[in-house]
Amino acid sequence: MSLTDESPSNSLLGHESELEPPRWKEESRKHRTRSCSLVFIATLLLIPVTILFVLYLPWTSASKAPAPDLTTTPETVSVVGPTRDLRLLLRPEDHVSRDPTIQYFSWNITKGKIAPNGVQKDVFLINGQFPGPTIEARSGDVLEIEVFNFAEEGISLHWHGLHMRGANHMDGPVGITQCAIQHGQTFTYRVPIDEQAGTFWYHAHSELQRADGLYGGLVVHNHTTPLENVSYQYDKELLFLVGDWYHWPSDKVLANFMDRTSMGTEPCPDSLLVNGLGYFECGMATHGSPVDCSEVEKPWILLDKVLRYRVRLVNVGSLTGFSFTIPDVEMKVIQVDGGGQVESSELVNSVGVLYPAERVDLVVSWPETVVDTDTKIIVELDKEYFLRPNFALTPTQSFLVSPASLTPQPPNNTTGTHRFNLREAKGPPLFTPLPDPDKLFMIYTTIEILNRLGSRPHGFINHTTWEPQAVPLLASPRETWNEHQLIPWTGPEPVWVELTINNIDNSGHPFHLHGFDFHLISSYEGKGGWDYYNPFESKPPRGGAFNTMNPVRKDTVYVPPWGYVVIRFLADHEGIWALHCHVMWHAGSGMVMGFQVLGDEGGLGGGEMGRQAAMLCGG
């Protein structure tokens, strides 16, 4: 196929007659703005039930429990009064000085009606909790998580950011490394942590269930001396799972996105949650989007502002990035994603934009003059995807941070916002520059509306819109993979791979690579012209020379509109590793591919992991 043509629609994807040219799409996306509320009218006839508030129970590592009777649903945790405290305090002291171990967990997964922000929704619960229990570990641990599926639908779990060396069949994506755990089935995930440390999370990798609450935090503490609390100078650790939230069930939201009338614009969320709590003014919903709503108290957090905190911040949302601000604080960015160090001495009071599935670790402290004053945490959802306004949404919300003192003072006048731009994060200088790549790969990614697919928007990577096959790819020979699978092979030996992701859309895509950390050596936001990068041509990249001296290490990266990112990683451990956009509606409509690492040309179906991958299939 020729790549010299000036029109991306003609040269990149090759569906000349079917493709909508990106320009046209851009305009249609802007002009077809309409209110979400109209669409809400016909939905959500929820049976009124007593509102359940889910308590944060500290997670407990159960030793191997006797298998529960899967025919009777366990009782949902009964709910004791509203606790609206956002605080999720971590316990590094339980992990940093012990030996590595196998930690056992036993999880009952159910679905229940809860109202995290006052609005009822059918949400996944793990042992009665939403979000799921926070897992804390240290490098070298192995997690053994026995999952009992009491929910009516098939599920699977992914351990976001963990390399899963030798354990590709435990990685989670249905259709790639496993079949779903069906209702009434149980499955034990064995998750090796090896030498990783940082902020991770786990979430469903089946259907769209992450957007219905099937997720939780996973923190791996670094045991190396000097301990991180000493080198980064903090006293306590807090976890914040922050993300946008839809009142609709996820399958309805996806259906709305993939409807002919959406023109590829994403339904915008209704609310946002912090550690599973939010607030919503019921009055906002009355015009056209009836919900079962009760006013709840705004969540808040009580902190001893004399202490210095390490904040581990995760975007657990489905669509939007956000910025995180505490006006009167001194904040320093120390890490991104799973422990990728960030070189910065800058003191700020805000970070952003953090895109879905990205993480950032901060050390925050308060100047002495304000330790007794009230302050707030401000979460501001990024407007990039809000092309269809949702009048029910309050995109910027603040949560009171109350000092431990008995007589808190009103806050001083707000100071200006000094934001650390996460797109510009740099890692520490490398001792030697990154090795040159052995293999180059390049992809184009876009949301396309094709006649042959019913004029419904689909996520594409090159020519491929992903759909899961009945037998996971890990368990089947390559010759049986259908046209919905784009799985290049990196070869039989470990190699340095350089991957260029070109984004021909006018909005960004946060891409996640399973199984590896990568070095981000280039990121460029295009100006709307022919701004992509083709490593197979001699033309130099628009975004300038690659950074091989101090690139940041990540597992999820925002690919800017009309632009590209270039990443390098050492493809050295066997598996079929998914690569996909982390926007739920983009991945759910097909923006998914993978890499086959090691093995032979015929796939990995013949190996031991391949045999294990088929365990839950058929039957």
Ligand SMILES: *[C@@H]1O[C@H](CO)[C@@H](O)[C@H](O)[C@H]1NC(C)=O
């Ligand atoms: C899981 O459900 C079973 C009932 O089938 C119950 O016996 C068991 O205690 C539950 N486990 C947890 C951790 O809630």
Ligand SMILES: *[C@@H]1O[C@H](CO)[C@@H](O)[C@H](O)[C@H]1NC(C)=O
């Ligand atoms: C760091 O953490 C360790 C283990 O929890 C603790 O013993 C030590 O006192 C902490 N050091 C500081 C400076 O907070």
Ligand SMILES: *[C@@H]1O[C@H](CO)[C@@H](O)[C@H](O)[C@H]1NC(C)=O
């Ligand atoms: C743990 O922290 C040390 C610095 O104290 C760092 O060199 C090391 O890379 C960290 N380990 C991991 C697995 O991130």
Ligand SMILES: *[C@@H]1O[C@H](CO)[C@@H](O)[C@H](O)[C@H]1NC(C)=O
């Ligand atoms: C906040 O206001 C008080 C009273 O005006 C003042 O003493 C203090 O220095 C102020 N703090 C900051 C950080 O501006």
Ligand SMILES: *[C@@H]1O[C@H](CO)[C@@H](O)[C@H](O)[C@H]1NC(C)=O
């Ligand atoms: C806050 O700013 C306003 C307007 O600049 C001023 O009138 C007021 O006194 C200030 N309050 C404090 C506590 O500094």
Ligand SMILES: *[C@@H]1O[C@H](CO)[C@@H](O)[C@H](O)[C@H]1NC(C)=O
């Ligand atoms: C994607 O398409 C481009 C353009 O045709 C091609 O150069 C590239 O190799 C393709 N990538 C993969 C992984 O097939």
Ligand SMILES: [Cu+2]
């Ligand atoms: Cu996307």
